[in-house]
Structures are given as structure tokens and as C-alpha cells.
Amino acid sequence: MNRLSDDLTVKAAAPLPLRRQPLPTSHDIVLAHGGGGQLTDDLLEQTILPRLGNATLNQLLDSALLPSFGQDRPTITIDSYVVQPWRFPGGDIGRLAVSGTVNDLAVNGARAEGLALSLIIAEGFARTDLEVVLDSIASTVAEAGVQIVTGDTKVVGRNQADGIYITTAGVGRRSREQHLGFDCVQAGDMLVVNGPIGEHGLAVMLAREMPHIDSVLRSDAAPLNHLIQSCLKCLGNQVAFMRDPTRSGLAGVAADLAQHSGYHVTLDEARIPVRPEARHAADMLGLDLLEVANEGKVVFVVRPEAAAALVRHLQDLGHPRAAIIGSVGHARDGMCELLTHIGGRRIIQKPYGEQLSRIC
Amino acid sequence: MNRLSDDLTVKAAAPLPLRRQPLPTSHDIVLAHGGGGQLTDDLLEQTILPRLGNATLNQLLDSALLPSFGQDRPTITIDSYVVQPWRFPGGDIGRLAVSGTVNDLAVNGARAEGLALSLIIAEGFARTDLEVVLDSIASTVAEAGVQIVTGDTKVVGRNQADGIYITTAGVGRRSREQHLGFDCVQAGDMLVVNGPIGEHGLAVMLAREMPHIDSVLRSDAAPLNHLIQSCLKCLGNQVAFMRDPTRSGLAGVAADLAQHSGYHVTLDEARIPVRPEARHAADMLGLDLLEVANEGKVVFVVRPEAAAALVRHLQDLGHPRAAIIGSVGHARDGMCELLTHIGGRRIIQKPYGEQLSRIC
Numbered sequence: 001m002n003r004l005s006d007d008l009t010v011k012a013a014a015p016l017p018l019r020r021q022p023l024p025t026s027h028d029i030v031l032a033h034g035g036g037g038q039l040t041d042d043l044l045e046q047t048i049l050p051r052l053g054n055a056t057l058n059q060l061l062d063s064a065l066l067p068s069f070g071q072d073r074p075t076i077t078i079d080s081y082v083v084q085p086w087r088f089p090g091g092d093i094g095r096l097a098v099s100g101t102v103n104d105l106a107v108n109g110a111r112a113e114g115l116a117l118s119l120i121i122a123e124g125f126a127r128t129d130l131e132v133v134l135d136s137i138a139s140t141v142a143e144a145g146v147q148i149v150t151g152d153t154k155v156v157g158r159n160q161a162d163g164i165y166i167t168t169a170g171v172g173r174r175s176r177e178q179h180l181g182f183d184c185v186q187a188g189d190m191l192v193v194n195g196p197i198g199e200h201g202l203a204v205m206l207a208r209e210m211p212h213i214d215s216v217l218r219s220d221a222a223p224l225n226h227l228i229q230s231c232l233k234c235l236g237n238q239v240a241f242m243r244d245p246t247r248s249g250l251a252g253v254a255a256d257l258a259q260h261s262g263y264h265v266t267l268d269e270a271r272i273p274v275r276p277e278a279r280h281a282a283d284m285l286g287l288d289l290l291e292v293a294n295e296g297k298v299v300f301v302v303r304p305e306a307a308a309a310l311v312r313h314l315q316d317l318g319h320p321r322a323a324i325i326g327s328v329g330h331a332r333d334g335m336c337e338l339l340t341h342i343g344g345r346r347i348i349q350k351p352y353g354e355q356l357s358r359i360c
Numbered sequence: 361m362n363r364l365s366d367d368l369t370v371k372a373a374a375p376l377p378l379r380r381q382p383l384p385t386s387h388d389i390v391l392a393h394g395g396g397g398q399l400t401d402d403l404l405e406q407t408i409l410p411r412l413g414n415a416t417l418n419q420l421l422d423s424a425l426l427p428s429f430g431q432d433r434p435t436i437t438i439d440s441y442v443v444q445p446w447r448f449p450g451g452d453i454g455r456l457a458v459s460g461t462v463n464d465l466a467v468n469g470a471r472a473e474g475l476a477l478s479l480i481i482a483e484g485f486a487r488t489d490l491e492v493v494l495d496s497i498a499s500t501v502a503e504a505g506v507q508i509v510t511g512d513t514k515v516v517g518r519n520q521a522d523g524i525y526i527t528t529a530g531v532g533r534r535s536r537e538q539h540l541g542f543d544c545v546q547a548g549d550m551l552v553v554n555g556p557i558g559e560h561g562l563a564v565m566l567a568r569e570m571p572h573i574d575s576v577l578r579s580d581a582a583p584l585n586h587l588i589q590s591c592l593k594c595l596g597n598q599v600a601f602m603r604d605p606t607r608s609g610l611a612g613v614a615a616d617l618a619q620h621s622g623y624h625v626t627l628d629e630a631r632i633p634v635r636p637e638a639r640h641a642a643d644m645l646g647l648d649l650l651e652v653a654n655e656g657k658v659v660f661v662v663r664p665e666a667a668a669a670l671v672r673h674l675q676d677l678g679h680p681r682a683a684i685i686g687s688v689g690h691a692r693d694g695m696c697e698l699l700t701h702i703g704g705r706r707i708i709q710k711p712y713g714e715q716l717s718r719i720c
Contacts, residue, residue: 032713036607039713062464062603063437063532074434076531077423078476079512104422116438118527120480152439156718160522167478169529171436172423243422247396353392353399358516
């Protein structure tokens with residue numbers, strides 16, 4: 001190298017007593033926490049890694065490496081969570097995000113092998129609140145038996161987000177032998193659900209619209225992967241299709257099932273499990289329970305001879321109100337109808353939008 | 361089934377002339393577009409699938425199934441993009457999101473096998489602007505030779521996001537033979553970059569702070585996967601480590617390299633390629649070019665005997681200003697220093713935050 005002054009170089013290169021200075025700790029999140037510099041590292045080291053750290057995440061690589069899946073097939077899912085309020089009876093945005101991603105893999109017959117977590121935080125969000133969310137994420141990944149393996153943090157201005165938004169993605173692994181999908185559905189199949197519907201959406205809506213009401217209603221947000229794996233193990237290829245009835249609720253799943261399988265689908269209102277407090281809340285808020293979001297429910301479509309066994313298995317797993325709630329008919333009209341309590345019938349359509357926004 | 365009135369049931373079940381009604385088209389995004397109901401389906405069918413659709417995405421499953429990777433290892437990455445303004449000279453948030461995710465997989469030696477795309481849109485964002493972003497995503501995934509295989513859309517209130525935020529995750533596939541990482545770095549290795557630095561950050565900053573200035577400066581945002589795969593093919597295991605110098609710039613990568621490899625790393629300022637317009641903009645904005653974000657650059661750490669060959673290979677691939685910009689020393693002090701133009705030395709630290717927020 002042709003330098004202007006070797007002398008200068010040598011003089012300036014004397015040992016420098018430099019090390020990373022301890023950084024001032026901020027009680028609230030500031031823009032620089034999302035800058036990718038020392039403050040981001042500080043947030044990672046002080047707040048995120050102590051809660052979510054593991055051998056893979058701790059490497060902080062741009063992308064996380066997972067063990068080979070062999071002949072199993074990789075699956076990928078992503079969802080953003082913008083629920084408001086971020087904390088509600090029965091859960092918070094962290095529990096919701098992890099459960100949603102684990103469940104989206106599980107209903108596709110895949111085991112979650114690694115989750116990726118991306119935070120968008122508004123400047124001024126309290127660090128203690130962030131800790132609550134991260135603790136919730138940590139306890140939910142532990143419950144599901146999965147790990148956060150990579151992540152990202154961005155901070156935007158005070159009025160550029162409402163508290164915190166979380167996006168979770170997951171990589172799953174599905175056996176080559178597993179066949180699930182609309183195309184596996186047959187006439188005569190039965191619809192089974194693992195418990196009472198509508199509780200997530202109603203709990204969030206009550207928390208938002210009537211924060212001073214003290215209801216016993218709680219969100220059902222929960223990871224369902226162990227439950228689903230156990231049912232698949234028990235019933236094998238007698239399960240044709242699964243979906244978690246989140247946004248647009250049971251109505252959305254049933255309408256999609258009818259539309260995409262091409263069969264006529266019937267739901268039997270009298271058999272759909274609903275807790276009295278949920279019915280009361282739905283009446284009070286003027287909502288159709290069938291359209292309300294769930295975050296800990298799964299709808300199974302199974303061969304008719306397996307339906308009773310599935311309900312018993314779900315009950316044995318601690319879901320006493322699991323029930324057969326409908327069936328797939330022979331007509332190829334792609335329509336879904338509800339057999340009502342009083343024996344009438346009405347068409348079930350996918351809701352136009354959501355009754356309230358930001359429910360998940 | 362024990363119904364109240366079989367007669368009523370039969371009467372009401374007469375054929376119903378129901379089919380999905382055409383929905384009114386809104387010029388702007390409304391909350392219900394994120395509700396998971398018919399309006400979300402409409403957005404998907406009218407706006408998203410025509411641009412991004414493919415055999416996997418079109419199935420609209422909760423999680424997308426990819427072909428088996430055999431003995432190759434799966435990798436996963438995630439990043440949220442909140443850049444402001446969302447459109448800037450040389451790119452937009454869509455090009456940025458796809459490039460960033462593809463590049464995060466590529467620098468880890470993995471080929472992107474499927475991308476997941478999650479949108480958080482503020483109510484009132486113009487549908488035509490969304491189309492611009494989606495077109496940009498479509499052209500960038502085509503350029504990179506990858507596909508969007510799954511996604512999610514959420515809508516928040518007008519003042520609850522600034523236009524549009526995008527989170528992209530990617531699943532990659534890395535050969536078992538590929539070894540890359542801080543632990544592969546050795547004393548004597550050289551640092552190589554594929555071209556002039558600082559252009560993404562400066563282009564965004566100029567667009568935001570001085571929108572009326574007409575600069576020739578453009579963001580370098582681009583997918584680098586083909587470039588990186590070609591270099592790995594050419595040099596094999598002589599490449600020890602790669603990283604894209606995004607937030608916190610070249611300074612951040614060099615400081616991380618020193619810290620995590622434990623070696624002394626030296627950058628040679630005179631050799632770092634910089635365009636005159638970038639230097640001018642950095643001076644005008646009072647920024648240190650070393651700390652400014654890039655979105656189409658990669659820093660390679662290679663064995664000394666391979667460095668010149670890598671530079672020639674990059675030049676052959678259309679990167680005329682590729683250069684050797686530094687080296688890994690023998691000292692085990694984990695520090696990074698800059699040999700300045702005038703022959704002085706200064707310590708390079710990771711920036712405290714980012715000079716301006718929301719740069720990516």
C-alpha cells in the first residue's frame with residue numbers, strides 16, 4: 001500500500017483502550033432501537049435473547065440454519081398480528097402470534113421446526129410492555145415445543161404504528177405420507193370441532209369496546225400442534241382436511257370448504273358448542289357467533305366412520321365439548337348452509353369483511 | 361337428528377339462487393380488506409394473485425408446501441420493511457423487501473426456495489399505490505428467480521401505520537458441503553465488496569429530507585442471489601463469510617466481523633469504492649458513508665489467494681468497481697480499524713443507532 005505517511009500510521013496505531021461502552025438504558029423504545037446498531041444489539045442482549053435465546057437464535061445470523069428434513073417436505077407460513085388492544089383476557093399479541101403460526105403449520109399436517117419473529121414497534125412503547133409480550137412469546141413457544149430461530153426489529157415513529165405489530169413466519173416439516181387438502185374431501189365426511197366457538201374475537205372485542213365490563217370470557221388463543229399431531233396419529237388418513245377458524249370464523253371455514261371442495265356443506269347449529277357467556281356477549285355486541293374469530297380451535301373434516309372416535313379422542317385430550325358439527329353432502333353445488341336451531345336453513349356465506357378490525 | 365319441524369326444514373331447503381355477488385371496488389384500501397372475508401378474497405383475486413400468483417400461492421393454504429430438500433439443510437429468514445418514503449429513486453418498499461430476504465438467504469449460502477409476504481396497510485392507502493408495490497414485488501421475484509408461496513394481509517386504521525409495511529420471510533436450501541460463518545474466518549483473509557457503497561441509504565434520505573433535489577443518486581436495492589451463487593461456484597470453500605451491509609452499513613459488518621471472529625479487521629479507506637455523487641450527498645447530509653445502508657452490496661471474506669480472482673469474477677459479472685477493501689489481521693483483539701486516506705487510523709465501531717430511522 002502506498003500511504004502518505006508511514007510514520008503517522010504507526011504513531012496512530014498505538015494500542016487503543018477501546019471497548020464497548022455501557023449504553024444508557026431507556027425505559028421506552030426509541031427509534032435507534034430499530035437502527036441495526038449498538039442500541040439494537042443492546043435490545044437483543046438485554047431484553048430479547050434472555051427470553052427467547054437458543055443455540056440457533058444466539059448466532060444472530062441473517063438466516064437461521066435448520067437440520068435436514070430428509071425426504072419430508074418443508075412448509076412455510078406467515079401472518080402479521082395487529083390486534084388491538086395488544087393485551088386481552090386470556091392472552092396477548094405474543095401468545096396470539098406464536099399460536100397462529102404453529103397452528104397454520106399444524107392444520108397443514110406439518111410440525112413447526114423453527115419460527116421467525118419480526119417486531120414493528122412504535123417509538124415510546126414501554127420497555128416493560130415489550131417484556132410482557134416477549135415473556136408471553138417465550139411461554140407459548142415452550143408450550144408448543146418450538147423455538148424462535150431468527151428475527152428482526154424495526155421501530156417507527158409514535159404515530160406510525162399503534163403500540164406493537166408482530167409478524168411471525170414458520171418453517172414446518174410434513175411427512176410425504178401425509179395427504180390433506182380440499183381435494184381429499186369426500187361426500188359423507190363429517191365436520192368436527194374441538195370446543196366452543198367465538199371466544200377469541202369476543203374477548204378482544206369486549207376488551208376494546210367495553211373495557212370496564214368484567215366478563216368471564218377469555219380468548220382461546222393456544223398452540224394446537226400437540227393436539228393435532230395426536231389426532232393425526234390416532235386417525236391417520238381418515239382426516240381429509242383441517243383448518244383453524246380464525247378471521248371470519250367457522251362461517252369462513254365452512255364456506256371455503258364448500259367452495260373449494262365443490263360439495264354442499266351443512267352445519268348443524270344445535271350441535272355447535274357455544275358457552276353461554278359467549279352467546280350473551282355476541283348478543284350484546286350484535287355479532288354472529290359463526291363469524292367470530294377463534295385462535296385455539298380447529299375444524300377437522302374426517303371420514304364418517306372416524307368422527308365419533310375423533311370426538312372421543314379430543315375429549316380424552318381435555319376438550320370435553322368437542323363435537324360433530326356438520327357434514328359434507330353429495331350435491332356438487334359448492335354451497336354451505338346452516339340447519340338452524342328451529343329446523344330452518346340458511347345459506348352461510350363468508351363474511352364481507354370482519355365485524356371489527358384488528359381482531360388478530 | 362331431532363328437529364322441531366321436518367316440514368319447515370324441507371320447505372326452506374328449496375333451491376336457493378345464491379352465488380357470490382360482485383363486490384363494489386374501492387379505490388382505496390379499507391379496513392375490511394384485512395378482515396379475512398369476501399373483501400380480502402376480492403383483494404387477493406383482483407389485485408394480488410394476478411401479479412404474484414403461481415401454482416403454490418394460488419392454493420391459498422394456511423402454509424405452503426415446498427418440494428423436499430433431500431439432505432440439504434433448510435434455512436429461514438425474516439425482515440420487516442418500514443422505509444419512508446415507500447418509493448424512492450432506484451426502487452420502492454416492494455423491491456427492497458424481496459431483495460433483502462433473498463440476500464439474507466444468499467449470504468448464508470442458501471438458495472431461496474419460497475418467499476412469504478405479509479402486508480400491513482393503513483386504511484386509505486391508494487389501491488393504485490398498492491398495485492405499484494405489488495408490480496415491483498413481482499418484477500423483483502422474477503429477477504431473482506423465486507416465488508411468493510404464501511402471504512397475509514392486515515389493514516389498520518389511518519393513523520396506525522404510515523402507508524404500508526411489508527414483512528417478508530424466506531425459506532432457503534443450503535448444501536451440506538457449504539461452510540460459511542464467523543468461525544470459518546482466518547488471519548490473512550481479505551475483504552471484498554462488489555461495488556460503491558452508501559447509495560441506498562443516501563437515496564432514501566435525499567428523497568425524504570430534500571425531495572426537491574434532483575440527484576443522480578439511486579438506491580442499489582437488488583437481489584444478489586445469482587451473483588453470490590456464481591461466486592460460490594467459482595471459489596468454493598475459499599469464501600469464509602458473506603454479509604450484506606444493510607442497516608449500520610459497512611462499519612456494522614466490519615465491526616461485527618471483528619467482534620465475532622475475534623480477529624483484528626482493517627478497512628482501507630482509499631480502496632473502498634464510492635461514487636462522487638454519494639460522497640457529495642453524504643457530505644451535504646453530514647453522514648459517515650461507512651455507516652450508510654446498502655441493499656445491493658455484499659462483503660465477502662475470502663482466502664488471500666482467492667481475492668484477486670473474486671474481484672475479476674465480479675467485474676466479469678458486471679460489477680466494474682468491485683474491490684479488495686480490507687483484511688483480517690493476526691491480532692486477536694476483536695477490533696476493527698480504518699486506515700484513512702491520509703494514512704491515519706481510526707477505530708470503527710458499530711453505529712449507536714441509525715443516522716435516520718426507517719431507512720429499510
